[in-house]
Amino acid sequence: MSEVDEAKAFIEPTGEKERAGVGSWKVPRTPYDRFMEEQELPIYRGLGMSDIREIPKSPWKRMGGLGSFIQLDGTDGKLGMYAWELPPRSESTVERHIYEEVYYVFEGRGTTEVWREGSNRRHTFEWQAGSLFAIPVNTNHRIINASSGPVVLVGGTTAPPLFSLFDNEGFIFDSDFAFTDRFDDSDDYFRPKDTPLVADPMRQRAMRVTNLIPDMATCELPLDNQRSPGYRRVIPQMAHGRFSMFVGEHHSGRYSMAHHPPGPGSVVLICIKGSGYTVAWPQTATIRPWESGNGESVMRQDYRAGGMVVNNPGGTGWFHMHHSTGKEPLRLLVFGGIPQGVGIQ
Known part of the structure; x- marks a missing residue:
């Protein structure tokens, strides 16, 4: 339910000396704030941190593994981030979404599977500590840790502005629109390219x-x-x-x-x-x-x-x-x- 749905009846001033509304107010929570709170994960805020491995994390029911949202000062409404740890020999749940997502790997090695909704063709690529990769918009994907040690990643997304714009998780996570201009399903889509700068x-x-x-x-x-x-x-x-x-x-x-x-x-x-x-x-x-x-x-x-x-x-x-x-x-x-x-x- 949004703040508009909870709005009360407007009270008009009774004379010219009385002002409408209140003199101070709290900034309302954004749709993305509410989404983060519903995930029941820690939300790390502030100027920064010395090491992502040291911040508190909790079990992430929606994705698997352990997670913590990272919403540092000045990033609200613009950038979404989270720390994510997958235990040995585990995999994430499958998801897709209309926001963009980029991963950097701090520890471990594994694979990622990506496929278009309704397609039996899966793209699989390997990564290791130091790898950087992106998930094409609104493609199904999952992260797999097949190693004997944990995987530690940081994810960056454009989720906050899209939550603010649409405020509808069903549309964000369940849209079947295929962004063919972003993901062409070609064989070499995830092949590292040594092309000229x-x-x-x-x-x-x-x-x-x-x-x-x-x-x-x-x-x-x-x-x-x-x-x-x-x-x-x-x-x-x-x-x-x-x-x-x-x-x-x-x-x-x-x-x-x-x-x-x-x-x-x-x-x-x-x-x-x-x-x-x-x-x-x-x-x-x-x-x-x-x-x-x-x-x-x-x-x-x-x-x-x-x-x-x-x-x-x-x-x-x-x-x-x-x-x-x-x-x-x-x-x-x-x-x-x-x-x-x-x-x-």
């Missing part, structure tokens, strides 16, 4: 068009230099989707220049190699918060491979910097969800 249409930076990258943590990245000297970056364009993401790498001992996106909302930077920390602060603290006496406004999140942080915890226009402190380069997988504007540097 192309320039992304908006910013002309490196982009690789593929649906599976076997080892995103160690594969070679093209030189970019925009964030720091020697910075490397690529955009994985997967499953003909609109899910915004990229992978960037800073040399050990270097950091990104302070910059601020206009928002609205945050992206989530997931550490997949190396270690480091991110600092973020509001623009009201100025470009040099410590020098201006606003050091108490600075927020810091340390992380290692498996950790993550948001770039815009206040929702709009926060400065942030990423620092690589480990012996090996800091590589960050960035989940943006639905693009909502172009960053101003």
Whole structure:
């Protein structure tokens, strides 16, 4: 039941000095908030975490295994995420949905099956720790852990805006529409493609068009230099989707220049190699918060491979910097969800 269904009768003011409504109010829960609560999983919120393996998880009745939703500051309504752990020799339940979904594997190895509703043809591909892959929109799929150890994944989705738009789980999970422009059922759909890099249409930076990258943590990245000297970056364009993401790498001992996106909302930077920390602060603290006496406004999140942080915890226009402190380069997988504007540097 929505807030509109629960609405009471409107009371009109009795004179010119009386105002309609109330002076303060609570922001109502979104349809995606209600969906997360119904799953009876922990919901991890905040600036970030040092390691996804350490956050609380509970049995996930709908999907199998253990799970926890991740809704970091500034990502509400834009990006859905969850941590998921499948025990040895197990498989997830079969599902399909009209939102986009991307997985990164932190631990373990296994296979994924994908097939179109009504088809007897199943596409099966293998993955391992470090793999990145996308599920085509509204295809049936399941994750299989055939190994003797657990599988730990992080999932990123465009579920929040679609829940807000339709507010109907039956449509989101039970639609039979075939997105043939996204999934053509070809034999090599999930075959890793070693095709030449192309320039992304908006910013002309490196982009690789593929649906599976076997080892995103160690594969070679093209030189970019925009964030720091020697910075490397690529955009994985997967499953003909609109899910915004990229992978960037800073040399050990270097950091990104302070910059601020206009928002609205945050992206989530997931550490997949190396270690480091991110600092973020509001623009009201100025470009040099410590020098201006606003050091108490600075927020810091340390992380290692498996950790993550948001770039815009206040929702709009926060400065942030990423620092690589480990012996090996800091590589960050960035989940943006639905693009909502172009960053101003």
